[in-house]
Amino acid sequence: MPIIDPLSYGQNQWHIILSDYDQSMRSRMRDLVFAHSSELTDSFYQQMMALPEAREFLEHQVVNQRLKASMILWLKQAFSIQDTSEIAAAVEHQLEVGKVHARINLPINLVSLGARLHKRRLLELISNLWQTPADWLPAVQYLQDVMDVSLELMSLAYVTKSDRKSRADEAYRLHSLSLNLSVERERQRAALLDWSHELMFALHSGEATFKGLSRSEFGLWFYHQAISVFDGAPEINQIEQVLQHIDLVLLPQLQASAQSGNMVEKMAQLQQEVKAIIYFLTTLFDRYIELEQGRDTLTRLLDRRFLPAVMNREVKLSKRNSGVFSVILFDIDHFKAINDNHGHEGGDMVLQQVANLVAGAVRSSDFVFRYGGEELLLVLVEVSADKALVIADKIRTKLMNNPLKLPGNQTQQVTMSGGVATFDGHPDYEHLINRADKALYRAKSLGRNLCAVAE
């Protein structure tokens, strides 16, 4: 972890630059950058888009639209600092850019490459503007210093942010181990057996298509949770191998043998493989002890600090598999009035019951976070926009139809509003949550007790 404070370090560096270079040269450089900032940005964008590694981060429409504007702003700001009073805001902006890069896991080499492309073009422009090397040397040194300090600050913010993020990732992994493992083990064993019974039924009744194991509740849990929770455990690979064998080899064979009416042998093999998964699963769970930590103490929901770990993984999985996932941001309606009428204790009771109801209404592969005081954030893996709205409305209606307990044996109908947003390819997960937040705001302003979808 860096031992320096990025903000004061950055300010010091900028003070040195201002005192080292002559004011009139600095203002000529500012004019030069202002005159060419669009051209510099266009050529940067074009060259970066030629790199597949960079395209992944740049091709989203919103990034495309905003990147150019923010790149122009960044360039102008870096070269327009003429007075010490302008330093603080500029440094904060550079640190902010570094944090965004870290949040979306932008490889640091791409940032350096971007700076190099700008430097190269600016050097050409400098040599055209100043006649002799003696004249343009200070401008070149100034260019070098401005770009280097900006890059340094962005990297400093990046390292600090990534360091926090990897600690949160690790904490999330540890936290996940603290789930009630014996309950989860039984739940997953049951999900696995349910899938195999459904399959047997489908085969016997001559159904033409059936769901593969990786698409079942067990499969979704395995790919979205178990792989990270039990990261590095040998049973994970063993389960995945059997799972893939079932889906890719055994199921097509079973389908073929169903047509010829001779499924006995393949059925027996399937039973054996399901048993093998259960065996690996049991061994896996039994190796981990239950640690009660990492949950929000009031609601027992996931703590918000694990959000970056979960969201970044879902973004990565969706991008890799051209898949999709959705988030729902729920906010209890008129919660302040509940606190006012029934005391904080009453408010807490309501929060706990709402959390239980919501957590019990989603699949084991989904995530439920306590996002704020009376806000819950649901991350629904592999759920598209239309389905997410149906789920959000189902949960909202369930709450509306189940009066909650309050102190003194009272009950009360409680409602909540929801904002639904579906992953649209943007690499920064906060973009998705912001969209859900805006939709929630709309649901509130339309009268509450309803769910709205992000635009």
Ligand SMILES: Nc1nc2c(ncn2[C@@H]2O[C@H](COP(=O)(O)OP(=O)(O)OP(=O)(O)O)[C@@H](O)[C@H]2O)c(=O)[nH]1
């Ligand atoms: N009891 C309790 N109250 C909390 C907790 N966290 C936040 N709150 C309260 O939740 C209330 C939220 O109120 P507002 O943001 O005004 O919203 P609201 O009354 O729910 O109204 P709308 O959201 O507009 O429907 C505040 O009074 C907070 O003090 C908590 O953990 N327990």
